[in-house]
Amino acid sequence: MALLIVLITCFVIILATSQPCRTPDDFVAATSPGHIMIGGLFAIHEKMLSSEAYPRRPEIQKCVGFEIAMFLQTLAMIHSIEMINNSTLLSGVKLGYEIYDTCTEVTVAMAAALRFLSKFNCSREIVEVKCNYSSYMPRVKAVIGAGYSEISMAVSRILSLQLMPQVSYESTAEILSDKIRFPSFLRTVPSDFYQTKAMAHLIQKSGWNWIGIITTDDDYGRLALSTFVLQTMANNVCIAFKEVLPAFLSDNTIEVRINQTLEKIIAEAHVNVIVVFLRQFHVISLFSKAIERNINKLWIASDNWSTAIKITTIPNIKKIGKVVGFAFRKGNVSSFQSFLQNLHMFPRDHNKPLNEYAMLLSACAYYDTENGETCTGRQNEFQSLDENFTRLNLISCYLNVTLMNFHSLHELSNLWGCREKNSAMERPYNESLLDVLKNVTFTDEGKSFHFDAHGDMNTGYDVVFWKEVNGHMTITKMAQYDLKLLCSTQIKTKRPVCLFDGNTHNLQQIQSKCSKECSPGQMKKTTRSQHTCCYECVNCPENHYSNQTDMDHCLLCNNETHWAPVKSTTCFEKEVEYLSWNDALAVLLLALSLLGIVFVLAVGIIFTRNLNTPVVKSSGGLMVCYVILLCHVLTFASTGFFVGEPQDFTCKTRQMLFGVSFALCISCILTKSLKILLAFSFDPKLQNFLKCLYKPIPIIFTCTGIQVAICTLWLIFAAPTVEGNVSLPRVIILECEEGSILAFGTMLGYIAILAFICFLFAFKGRKLPENYNEAKFITFGMLIYFIAWITFIPVYATTSGKYLPAVEIIVILISNYGILCCTFFPKCYVILCKQETNTKSAFLQT
Template sequence: MKCSPLLCVCYLLILVLFITYYGGVWTRSSALQCRLTMTMPRFEYEYHKEGDIIIGGLISAHVQSEYSYRFDFGREYITNPPGGYVCSDLDFEEYKNILVMISAINRINKDPDLLPNITLGYHIFDTCNDPIYILGYATKILSGENNAHNYYCKGHGEVVGFIGNNEFYSNNALAQLLSLYRYTQVNYRVTNTGLNIVNMYPTLFHMTPEDRVRFETVITFLQHFGWNWVGIITPEDGSGDEESQELSKMMREHGICTDYIIQLKRNTVNDIHTSEFITGSKAKVVIVCGTSITNFYNFVFGLYSGAENITFIFPPSWIKLTDLYYLKYTSLNHSFIFVWPREKKLNLDVYTKGVTFYNCLTDPILEDIWVLWFKCLSPNPQKNLYYRENNQLYVNPCTGVRNVSTLFSSHTTHPSFIYRAVYVLAHSLHRMFMKKNKSEQNGFRHRLHKYVRKVHYTDPDDGEIFFNERREIPTDLILQSWISFTAPSLKTITTIQSPDYVPPEQFPNMSDPIFWRTGKIPISRCSDPCLPGSRKKFGSLIHKCCYECAPCPEGEISNISDSENCMKCPDDEWPNQKKDRCVPRVVEFLSYTDDTIVAIFSAVSILCCLLTGLILGTFIHYQDTPIVKANNRNLSYLLLVSIMLSFLCVFLFLGHPVDVTCMLRVTSFGVIFSVAVSSLLAKSIMVCIAFKATKPGSPWKKWMGAKLPNVIICVFSLVQVKICVTWLSISPPFQDRDTHSYQGKVIIQCNEGSVIGFYSVLGYMGLLAAVSFIIAFLARTLPDSFNEAKYITFSMLVFCSVWIAMIPAYLSTRGKYMVAVEVFAIMASSSGLLCCIFFPKCYIILFRPDLNTKTVIR
């Protein structure tokens, strides 16, 4: 679009606030058309080539610095130019990027399959990493000579997109300008997350992933070695402020704390306080953010004496540190740095090999390289004046032929992201023109970003090229260890490769002393790690990384170091002695194989049962004798059978309990003992009735006989049976696992189900025993030659004493010992009944048959 002189003048006045140009213009035509405008102390460099379509390039081959810094074969020269910061430091790698961009465009113009019949041109400026300059140069590229936005006054070639430099603030300023006019911008090596806001920068694309990918790898790397207390260093220029804040935030989310964030000042070389603070900190891992700064080298030299165990982690922008041969003498040795993978090598010798000084004058930056490196004079008197004022070194005219390409081969080769950026724009343009949509081709520069977003092609060397959802081309990032053994060699050991996330198992064995300056892995923690079996106990400190260690509570474990919480073991498990793992609980019950007392109970129960059976057989054998007939021999038989069954029901309490045995335990011995005690009650009542029936005309005679005892036994036993049936119907006993009574034990026991039912059975049995005891006690003095009431009284006394003593013992024990108390009470009470009632009779039957006569027993 043509612009009127008036409009161009208006826009020129508006933009005069951004940039001012000084000095004269010196121009020379060649294979590389170059323009050099020089004003002390700022030099301006431009490369341009006309074409049907123009790609703008804003690259920082020179950088701002406080010092003019140069290394010459091990000798260091530092000068302080007047006026503070100047654009005098030459970045060899960025100059190579200029040559790569030119080479890529020339290669595309020769490719008949890519953009046929269209010639690509370029306008490239050296921006000196200055946002003001980059805005001015962008405006000049967009509008031509008159600096009018949205008007191109030259009339030939149309600008379609820009390739930005590798510095955040300059690209941020450029992105804000180009987003307004929808011009496509491709950054070839800016990773700051602040440029990934799609809504704010819809036309901005990146050749490399954002910093978040690197941060994730850093966090995984720190976690791999257990480092949770780190420091961060950033330059004073603010290039690392946002990066350090984002990194700190992500580290906090993963339990890693930042001890300090220090901005290195201009006079850091003499900042003793900063050096002492860093060396005195427990943070032995220092992460460097931002762009490379000159005074960092001086800071490292001052830090060396007290930083033997500090490990630095650098971003990719600090790769130029590898050029320093004296790394082995500084704290940088054995540090780590992220680097981009090696990619295709482009032959740049055509631009730098075998040229004379006068030939290189067509390339203004190459002229500076020649002048600075070979220490000779330039034909430009202003430039000579500047270098003489700052270096006092250049005294000879520049003559002869020098192989300038050797200077570049001595520097580290970076991946050619700018080469890929040019081809991304070319493929997007090619796809746009292939659509042959005339409505889009009018003003296509404002729509190119839509095609860049969808670009997808295969490069023979780089593989598939496409943009992900963050408008980045996925690229591997390599973490390397710098190990310098002898100057000037530098050994680089690759430790990990990460596209997005790095699982810890992919880290190599880093215990090799070669990786660490002191021969062992440094410790970078605020507090010592809490070993398994303990947990973190946070106090009043701000950082979560500073804590004490507290042992896990009972029943809980921690099986990892630095656990914040302890975990409860499952119900069937319990912590081991170290509390670092759960082990199966000891299962406790009255076992036939493990408990000796079970064998004793079994043996005694069987012997007592056999003894009771023997007594029953004796009574049957002597059933016609007076002593057996006394007090109803059928009641004696029933009592002996009940006692025999009571000894056998002991086995329901032994062994592993199940639901069936749990239901039969209490109910069986409750019914059996109710029958036995009812038999004794019937005997006692019959003794009383028999005494009263001996009186003449007594009405009690009609109650004599077998009918009344049978009714008494049936009635009182059925009451117990009804209680048991009701209990089993409503809430029967069942097998239960008690995991709370004892630590480390699981008690297999019977749960009563209904406590009321359980105590109703015992209470009714106790009531029968008490009534039987009272009646027998009252009948004990009745005149009779063989008064069985005496023996019943003693038996009920033993019975009641056993069960009364059992109650506190039963309530004070747990587990198998509670069951043992029940078994003992059953066996003791049964034995008491057997001994007190039947042993005296057996003695008479077997040993005193003279007393077993009608004459003696009336």
């Protein structure tokens, strides 16, 4: 595109230097002489009318489609210049103007730009080709315009040769802020970067995430599209479709592309919000066909057409739905309104647009079938100009005030005087004027305005809303978007402030989403790889939750302390569980332990009352019996430490108490087994060996001492501690961690070794005389012990939860009851029920 513009420029320059120019009246719109000439570029007509597909001659074609809005912008410029000339701001210096109608065509605007660059005080209007333009003095000193960004880009590349200041009132393409490529371009409106950012923010704030966008196929449309896509991505908004229409009415494919666009809108039923970066004539065609197809959406309008009267007066315009737009801030135009009211007194000489407007107004005043084609649908548009102007974008007034600001006017006058007196100024005139304009500052209604480093004037936006009042579509301001707030931060929270100043909540009633929002307790599951806004809602799994709508993923609960069911919106604190005192199983086991203690006490009483009987004497001695009974009491009592909330003390006590007391019990029984074997052994060698080995007190102390040592080392190096078992999903099991499995196994294994030795001795003496032999009962008791603890190992390893201590209690009770019953109950039975056998003579019988 840039290369094409350069080639066209070179071609036109060659033609201009080789042939006489035509008179300036051929396509100039309005002109007035002056010492300092100001150029103007306005798209007063919407298109060029060409009878040929490919023109045969390089000539400016006829323009059609009179644009009231652009005509008003032209009058605003003329009014500002006339005000200055009628004041005392410029003593002895008159401003002139030369305004051209671009007809919305780049080639027409470039032809006008070449006129602006023609040499000053030359009999022929030509552009000289030079290597150095420092002393070159063009006829026009500054240019106002153009409106469309596409045209401003082309014109700016030509005017940059002379660094001629160009001030646009509507060109918003972001690329124009690049001072490398467009060094002399200035504008009184914000860049599209801010407009697209404001649109994306409004969309995100309103809760929409599935939208469409329609743009034009030119630099303005493509740049706006690319910037808008980046802004929407940053705000988590997806674009369902991007439709691009031909930029100019002269393109005969517009109708086809508009129909295709409407088909796309109908196909995307979930898209209810559409962003439109189009020119006014595009929007008119688009809306007219949308009304025919009953398409009802919310349209977000760019500054190009958000306040266009021409569009609001389309028949049945209310059927298209709602329109929300971004418009430039308005200024004080009271003096201009007075100018419009007296416009009939303004001379029409050298002002073609004014003459054309007068004819159109007259034609519509006497409307009939003969001229109906000219005025159909435009009667409201041709009402009094001052009424129309108050409803239009008035930012061009800022432009005129800026250019004609008191300070800059004096600088301009001084520069003019210096140039007249000294033609060999060090700096080119245009370059000096450009510096003046860049640094100009003016105030309007108490607000200060100036160009920033990019040549932009960030005045912000009004957010407008189209509303039907008394059958007519009116444009009302609903909010404003301040660019200064865009970059500021709150002092306390340090968060960026990017808010609309006004009421936009009524837009939130409109839904425009690819998928229904996921409720709390759910998360999004993307179904289309290219769009994150299209998804399914799936429930959060166990131990996960989501507490907001449309969350991308569920949050994980702290598994150690909290849990959550499926589709949860919060985490719940885990309940702490342990084998409590009021648990039914614990009560049952404790009752059995107490019953065992009662049995032990009963046995002790029976034995005490029958101390001198043979049965008691043959039980290994009174001391051994009492020690064994005490061990049984301690073992039964140890089960109480397995119940209740675990504490460090109870965790350490329960295993040590059981381990030492049970080892002592088995040690005592071991001495009894050894004594039986010694008493009734008939092998002299074995008997001598057993006599040497049989030392009851040392055996008991040694065997028990080893267990005490094992338990002591266990307590010192790896003592049991309280620990919360968080492996279960909904509860925390408070349990005793044994500290060292090796120590725990060693303690139990040592008891098993003693029991096995005891079993061997008892088994060896099982066939000895019955009246004096309790070996078979000891053997049976040891078998019960082995069965209980062999069963315990796999059960204990596979059991978890609060009932794990109950498993050990049950095994302790079984083994303790087994030994108690096998060791003492037969003797109690003899003492209580068979007293005739509890005599010395009976025991002596073989």
